[in-house]
Each structure stands twice: as C-alpha cells, then as structure tokens.
Amino acid sequence: MSDLVQREAAAIREQWLGQALSTLPADRPAAEAAISELYRLIGLPPPRFRWVPSPVAGLTTVPPGARVRESVERMADWPVPGRFAALVRELRKELDARIRPAQEPIDRLIHQTVLFPLSRSVSTTLVPPLQAAHDGPFRQDWYGLQHWVVRYDALRQVAGVAFTGPQLEQLGLWATLAASCGWWWPRESVCVVSERPVAMHTEVWGDDGEVRLHCADGPAVRYADGWDLHYWHGTRVPPWVITDPDVRRIADEANVEVRRCAIEHLGWASYIERAGLRLVASAPDPGNPGSELHLYDMHRGTRVLLAVNGSVERDGRRRRYGLTVPGFLDDPIDAAGWTYGLSAAQYSLLLRRT
Incomplete structure (x- = not known):
C-alpha cells in the first residue's frame, strides 16, 4: 500500500474525529432536513423536533406528542x-456490492x-456521557448507526469506489447527520x-x-445546561477527585479505581507523605534496571507497591505508579512478581517489564 493512500486514510480519520469531538453548536437546519428525509425513506412524515441541551435532558423529559409506548423505560x-x-x-x-475485488486491500487498510x-x-x-445519561445498561442499536458512514466515505475518497444515485444520496444524509448534531432519539411523531x-x-x-476523556483541572465534558462529567485518563470519577483529591476522601472511597x-x-x-504510610521495604527493581521498588503499608490490610513504569510516556518521562497488593507480602520483589502472577525468582529474570 502506497504512503499516499495511507496518508489519505489518516487524514480522513482525523477529519471525522474532529467532527465527532466538535463543540460547535449543532447545525439545526441541516440535521432536521436530513432526519426528515430519513423519516420519509421509512414511510413516515417528518417529525416534530425537540432540541435539548444535553443527553441527560433528552432522557429526563418527555416531549409533547410522545406516546406511552415511547417512554424511555421502553x-x-x-x-x-x-x-x-x-x-x-x-x-x-447495496454499497458493499459496489466494492470490487481490486479495492478490497484498501478496504482492509481503511x-x-x-x-x-x-x-x-x-x-x-462520546459513548461514556451517553452511558452516564442513561444511568444503567442501554442498547446502542441506532446510536452507532452513523459510524459506518466513515468507511464508505473513505472508500469513495481513497479507493475511488463509485457510489451513485439513491445510494449516494442516502449516504449523504447519514453523513450530514453525523456531522451536524449530537445524539438523537427518533420517536414516531417527534x-x-x-x-x-x-x-x-x-x-x-x-x-x-x-x-x-481526560481533564486535570475541571470537567472533561460539559454541556450548555450545566451537566458535566469528570474523567481522569479515561476513567469517570466524582468531581472531588479532580477538584480536591485529599487524603481523607481517598481513605473513605470504596471504589478502587476512583x-x-x-x-x-x-x-x-x-x-x-500526607497519609503517613509506613515504608515496609525497598529494593532495586530487577525488571526495570535503575529504578527502585517501594512497599508501603496501607489501610484495610493491604499494601501498595510504588514502582516506575518501564516504558517512556509521550512526554519523555517514566511515570511512577502504585499497585495494591495483599498485606501478607513483605518483600517488594515478591510484591512485584505477584502483580504479574510470578514468583520473586521468576520476576527477577525479566529483562524489562512494561
């Protein structure tokens, strides 16, 4: 595969990612026109539209005209x-039928x-805020429908696949919808x-x-109605983790990931230092030469192994991190081996852990 084709594919990925993560106001006329035409294609008249400022607003209000069987619970x-x-x-x-065998290698690349x-x-x-708005399990049957559009858009631009007529028109409707608004919930009349x-x-x-999602000094996602969510390196956390991560709250937190x-x-x-953890023992890390392992006593009968990442981060540094280990472990190397399911002797033979 040529470098040009790979660069074109990467550019298309970045274009669609930029649209997916856009924080610009929705293009309401474009979204409504596309949705109305899609309703027509399934034999329904254009719906009435109810715009909401966030997914949680969309799921906590019942729009006028909604029928009983169209409740969120159902x-x-x-x-x-x-x-x-x-x-x-x-x-x-129909679109797949337009892809020729000679174009399949590019399809795999895409x-x-x-x-x-x-x-x-x-x-x-995009999905985590939707999950948070549902506050429980949910099906993504139509939420994810727009993502497939990217494949055919890339095939058209990179492989030269010719989509024509009604196929291209409908593909354009889905592409417009994907690029013009947030999540949407189609009912029969609204x-x-x-x-x-x-x-x-x-x-x-x-x-x-x-x-x-990640933000170290505030919400990672915020909507116009004030609904927001905090994330630390992809993990959803309560606001205090970002705004006030004090030792007392950490000690009281039951969720290990939080x-x-x-x-x-x-x-x-x-x-x-702030928690006053007692150092049990330290030792050179045989799995990461030049670094040391430190084993500390924690609360609730557990201990924490403080280690240095064997891989360099994007900023060129090696991250220090802690791993919770059982309280019966007294040797840092035993503890390091335990995290890999190895004995201390086996861990010592590692060339370099990552």
Whole structure:
C-alpha cells in the first residue's frame, strides 16, 4: 500500500474525529432536513423536533406528542429505530456490492487505520456521557448507526469506489447527520435531538491516535445546561477527585479505581507523605534496571507497591505508579512478581517489564 493512500486514510480519520469531538453548536437546519428525509425513506412524515441541551435532558423529559409506548423505560421497543436499522442494513448491502475485488486491500487498510482507531475514540469520548445519561445498561442499536458512514466515505475518497444515485444520496444524509448534531432519539411523531457539548477535553493514548476523556483541572465534558462529567485518563470519577483529591476522601472511597485516580492526581509521593504510610521495604527493581521498588503499608490490610513504569510516556518521562497488593507480602520483589502472577525468582529474570 502506497504512503499516499495511507496518508489519505489518516487524514480522513482525523477529519471525522474532529467532527465527532466538535463543540460547535449543532447545525439545526441541516440535521432536521436530513432526519426528515430519513423519516420519509421509512414511510413516515417528518417529525416534530425537540432540541435539548444535553443527553441527560433528552432522557429526563418527555416531549409533547410522545406516546406511552415511547417512554424511555421502553426505549428498546421503540419501532422507529428498528426501521432505521433495516434501512441502513439494506443500504450497506447495496454499497458493499459496489466494492470490487481490486479495492478490497484498501478496504482492509481503511478498517485498520480509520475505522478501528475512530471507533475506539468514539467509545471512549462520546459513548461514556451517553452511558452516564442513561444511568444503567442501554442498547446502542441506532446510536452507532452513523459510524459506518466513515468507511464508505473513505472508500469513495481513497479507493475511488463509485457510489451513485439513491445510494449516494442516502449516504449523504447519514453523513450530514453525523456531522451536524449530537445524539438523537427518533420517536414516531417527534424526534429529540441533543446539542453537542460546549467543552470536551481529551488526551491521545493509543498508538494510532486514539483519544479518551481526560481533564486535570475541571470537567472533561460539559454541556450548555450545566451537566458535566469528570474523567481522569479515561476513567469517570466524582468531581472531588479532580477538584480536591485529599487524603481523607481517598481513605473513605470504596471504589478502587476512583481511589487510584485520586492518588495519581495528588501524586503518589505527596499521597504517601500526607497519609503517613509506613515504608515496609525497598529494593532495586530487577525488571526495570535503575529504578527502585517501594512497599508501603496501607489501610484495610493491604499494601501498595510504588514502582516506575518501564516504558517512556509521550512526554519523555517514566511515570511512577502504585499497585495494591495483599498485606501478607513483605518483600517488594515478591510484591512485584505477584502483580504479574510470578514468583520473586521468576520476576527477577525479566529483562524489562512494561
């Protein structure tokens, strides 16, 4: 595969990622026109539109004209999303028929360099707020329908696949919708559409440019109605983890992941000092030459192993991190081996851990 093709694919990925993470106001006329035409394609008249400032607003209000069977609690049984899903399945079948064998290698490249990293980025940036708004399990039957558009857009631009007529027109409707608004909930007579967030903070974390939610000094996602969410390196946390990660709150926190994030934000060295943790033992790290392992006594019958990452971070530094280990471990090397499922002797034979 030529370097030019790979660069074009990467550019398309960045273009769509930029649209997905946009914090610009929705293009309401474009979104409503596209949705109205899609309703027509499934045999329904254009719906009335109810715009909401955030996903949580979309799920906590019942728009005028909504029917009893279209309540949020029965969302999985709504009839319109199923009809849209069938429409998309038929369109994709027709679009796939236009792909020639000679174009399949580029299709595989697009999956690898465009779709996979893009879908991972979407799952770690746009889906978490939706999950938080639902406050429980939910089905993504129609939420994810727009992501497939990227594949065909890339095939058209990079591989020269010719999509024409009604196929191209419908593909354009889905592409317009994906680029013009936030999440949307189609009912039979009314469609609820969410605005995009007004702020979104992310960090690059994958080898292929994937991103995830992260903000060290405030909400990672914020909507115009004030609904916001805090994330620490992709993990959703209570606001105090970002605004006031003090030792008392950390000690009282039952969730291990939240506690870890709070300690990382505070800094392990600062946390150990403020919490007055007792040093049990230290030793050179045989899995990471030049670094040391420190084993500290914690609360609740556990201990924490403070180590240095064997891999260099994007900023050129090696991150210090702590791992919770059982309280019966007294030797830092035993503790390090335990985290890998190895004995101390086996861990000592590692050339370099990562």
